[in-house]
Amino acid sequence: MSYQLKWSVLWSGQSGHWLLQGLLTTLQISALAWVLAVALGILSGALRTVPFKPLRAAAVFYVEFFRNVPLLVWMFFWYFGVPPLLPRPVQDWLFDHSAEFWAGMFALGVYHGARMSEVIRSGIQSIPRTQFEASVAMGLSVWQSYRLVILPVALRLIVPPLTNDSLNLLKNSSVALTISVAELTFQTRQIETYTARAFEALTAGTLIYLVLCVGIAGVMSVVERRYAIPGLIARVGGPGGHARP
Amino acid sequence: MLDLSVITHNFKFLIVQGFLGIGNFGGGTLRLAIPAIALGFALGIVVALARLANAAWIRVPAVVYVEFFRGVPLVMVIFWFWFIIPQLLGLPLPEYGIALTAFVLFEAAYFGEIVRAGVQSVPRGQVEAARALGLSGVKSMRYVVLPQALRNMIPSLVTQMIVLFKDTSLASIIGYVDLTKAAQIVNNREIRPFELYLFIAVVYWICTYSMSRMARRLERRPTPA
Numbered sequence: 050m051s052y053q054l055k056w057s058v059l060w061s062g063q064s065g066h067w068l069l070q071g072l073l074t075t076l077q078i079s080a081l082a083w084v085l086a087v088a089l090g091i092l093s094g095a096l097r098t099v100p101f102k103p104l105r106a107a108a109v110f111y112v113e114f115f116r117n118v119p120l121l122v123w124m125f126f127w128y129f130g131v132p133p134l135l136p137r138p139v140q141d142w143l144f145d146h147s148a149e150f151w152a153g154m155f156a157l158g159v160y161h162g163a164r165m166s167e168v169i170r171s172g173i174q175s176i177p178r179t180q181f182e183a184s185v186a187m188g189l190s191v192w193q194s195y196r197l198v199i200l201p202v203a204l205r206l207i208v209p210p211l212t213n214d215s216l217n218l219l220k221n222s223s224v225a226l227t228i229s230v231a232e233l234t235f236q237t238r239q240i241e242t243y244t245a246r247a248f249e250a251l252t253a254g255t256l257i258y259l260v261l262c263v264g265i266a267g268v269m270s271v272v273e274r275r276y277a278i279p280g281l282i283a284r285v286g287g288p289g290g291h292a293r294p
Numbered sequence: 295m296l297d298l299s300v301i302t303h304n305f306k307f308l309i310v311q312g313f314l315g316i317g318n319f320g321g322g323t324l325r326l327a328i329p330a331i332a333l334g335f336a337l338g339i340v341v342a343l344a345r346l347a348n349a350a351w352i353r354v355p356a357v358v359y360v361e362f363f364r365g366v367p368l369v370m371v372i373f374w375f376w377f378i379i380p381q382l383l384g385l386p387l388p389e390y391g392i393a394l395t396a397f398v399l400f401e402a403a404y405f406g407e408i409v410r411a412g413v414q415s416v417p418r419g420q421v422e423a424a425r426a427l428g429l430s431g432v433k434s435m436r437y438v439v440l441p442q443a444l445r446n447m448i449p450s451l452v453t454q455m456i457v458l459f460k461d462t463s464l465a466s467i468i469g470y471v472d473l474t475k476a477a478q479i480v481n482n483r484e485i486r487p488f489e490l491y492l493f494i495a496v497v498y499w500i501c502t503y504s505m506s507r508m509a510r511r512l513e514r515r516p517t518p519a
Contacts, residue, residue, distance in 0.1 A: 117502040
């Protein structure tokens with residue numbers, strides 16, 4: 050292999066600035082999409098329990114359709130397919146205000162909302178109904194039994210899979226490069242294009258993702274262990290859960 | 295407003311070329327997804343057994359492997375292989391080879407975690423009973439633990455297969471002509487993005503939804519005593 054490593058390309062010229070910009074864009078698009086995903090997840094999860102069939106059907110359709118189609122297809126759909134159907138002023142506004150960012154954010158949020166919906170629903174469903182009935186029987190109000198009994202347990206059950214899916218969202222934000230959102234992977238490719246130093250550029254991008262993901266997973270696993278109720282949740286690093294050493 | 299003739303006119307190209315991979319481009323979603331699932335799962339079993347090994351020199355590399363691939367976006371991994379395989383081999387590899395390698399190595403980390411959880415879900419007494427009956431370590435894994443573990447993991451295994459099936463769309467970013475790329479090619483000529491991308495969304499959905507329905511049926515089947 051005749052390839053000569055030259056790490057200095059990462060801090061000479063504009064590379065460092067590009068990487069930082071990319072990291073910031075990745076964090077921005079992920080954070081906004083995360084908020085949208087959690088809101089849609091809670092909303093569609095709640096709608097699946099209302100006693101009105103069309104609303105339930107709409108929620109089921111949303112979850113089953115959106116999470117079963119590749120994110121890349123949604124990126125193209127929201128970026129190329131939808132804007133031409135919008136009214137002219139909205140289109141103009143969008144293309145003046147980085148349409149690719151908003152389309153990417155929307156695609157990411159709507160796609161992950163369907164996945165979060167399942168995470169949140171299975172967390173709430175795993176709490177036996179008798180817990181609620183028992184707390185009402187003990188004289189707690191509905192609000193109190195949710196706040197003091199149901200939610201403390203439900204949140205502890207939901208946090209690990211939610212962390213896992215939030216990290217998936219962060220990693221999936223890289224798909225937004227296909228609609229030219231200037232996030233971290235996009236900037237990595239740009240450095241490669243400008244310097245012809247693929248190995249160094251990819252290493253830098255990969256390390257940033259690794260630090261982000263392993264860091265967040267580590268913090269969340271400390272949180273989880275710290276707030277664990279002994280004997281309540283016996284968790285053996287199950288499928289989908291983040292691996293424990 | 296919705297002009298479906300763009301679909302009917304290009305149906306053959308989208309499905310036969312893009313989805314099945316029969317035609318001049320030699321791409322195809324199925325031609326990539328099926329070997330990727332089979333090989334990724336096979337390598338996943340190896341990774342899982344390595345992670346469960348007693349010897350640290352086998353276990354530690356497997357842990358590093360899994361944690362590395364689970365901490366990096368697939369897009370990044372595809373770019374890595376796109377760059378590094380021609381460098382290592384000294385000759386250019388077709389997109390198919392690059393995409394398949396990237397998918398197999400990436401998904402093996404996820405399959406490995408599922409297999410590991412499945413193996414750990416088999417009660418310890420089963421191994422002890424198998425060993426007490428005189429089976430060797432390898433044989434008790436092969437005839438006692440793995441068959442039970444596989445049954446326990448069906449739901450998460452199918453979920454991961456669906457994820458992998460959807461992920462094959464990312465091969466289009468290095469120019470592999472799968473269903474997504476085929477839609478892009480048609481769109482460049484026809485400029486009907488709404489209809490085209492909605493159509494391939496439905497095609498993907500039919501595949502993934504039938505996979506998950508099949509999984510539900512498998513789960514319901516009573517397990518032999």
